[in-house]
Amino acid sequence: MRYPNATWKPITTNFRPGRAGGRRRAMAFVCHSQEGSRSLHALFSNPSRRASTHFWIGRDGAVEQYVDTADTAWGNGERNRAGGPDGRVPWAAAAYAAASLNDETISCELEGRAGEPMSSQQEAAAGALMRWVHVAHELGEPRRHVTVIEHNQLSATACPSGRWPIDRLIAAIGVAPRPSSAGVLGFWYPDYTYDSALAKFINDTIVNQLRQAGIGTPKAA
Template sequence: MFTILQKPVQNYWTGRAGMQAVAIVDHIMQGTLASTDEWFNNPTSQASSHFGVGKDGTIHQYVDLANSAWGNGIVDHPDMSIGWLSNAIGRGINLNRMTVSIEHEGNTGDVMPEAQYQASLYLHQYISQQLGIILDREHIIGHYQIDSVNRPNCPGTGFQWSRLMSDLQQTGIPQSNPDGEYFQETGYWIVNVLPDGTRIGFLDFFKNNGGINAFGLPKTGAYFDPALGRVVQQLEASRLEYHPENPDPYKVERGLVNDELRGV
């Protein structure tokens, strides 16, 4: 278990403009953890990430996951084969609104020390559990896949992609959810089972009660909302809530009206 040390900065946007994070973007600091702390605290830098991982395994959190850090806003010759990324670009969405950034101490080509690798592995698992991000190479990408011109070596040749993806598979968190449906238009899934194995049944409920015509396309993945104390998913016309303590566990919120749907 690793401790996440809070190092809040002012370089971020509050919230995600109605979006939900769908991807983790890995970066290399091209410097030290201390220098990155200082740079992100400089208002003139106009830069930040959500997390930084030191070579000794120290984890710093700069920006809350609910907010938008400023690490992925410049797009130049991106990898348009990535569905959610090409869709977001086509819709004019700033990618900072849909991503979580992890900076890694060191320079391009450095191979991560074991302590740093293990901390980064833990952090990917933690972020996925918090936000429901799918742990595959469509949703865990390098900065170079957003800006191949100015950041072609970020996170660089020393980043252990194959090992990371293999280890994430072995944690029991699926790379994709077989009991789910992916919506290419938005880059989000509607699922029945969360990565931790919790069955929420959102996909069955969605399909049995009108689908896209009733609910619209998903605007977020399914995630735990600490303010509500339950799993929710935001769609274009409604928000699904899962209330496992109730005999009828599904609630749909439309605007200011709560409609209970029975018999599901």
């Protein structure tokens, strides 16, 4: 999908058409920090960079889109986080085991550097974009660590250096309309409602993590 409020500046390299296996859809919005200035279109158009994000937000609040959200941008790296993804991201362990952490995500760069807060224009643009991502992709209610995550929760990096006021943005988004069905989770749990599918997904993921850690029978603390 293309965000109506973005300038569509497609790149022709550094992304993969579709999502892995043709079956996955994005499940989360990933926040990045550019650590630089000006449009990333030229950089992401350089094949040697092997990197891209779907979106970029300038200091003036202008949004550029480089990759359709149906396609896989190369924003979050491969499986390079020591010890695996952040345990607070319930879907990441399964994604980490299966494929690239780019397959599950919609990624956005933010013009500026570490220590530079979002401008008011950027905050307004980021909130509007995050709301669109949640509604258009049926992610359900925005939740930190579930549908909104930082790059450092997927890969070994400081990015986005705390530059995204995620809790404030989520509060500003409000509650996005719930999907009428289980939404993206319907792939695994077609007979569930959104809430029950999310609960089951989180539970199953935790059980899988315990099994992978060699813990057969979870004990009470």
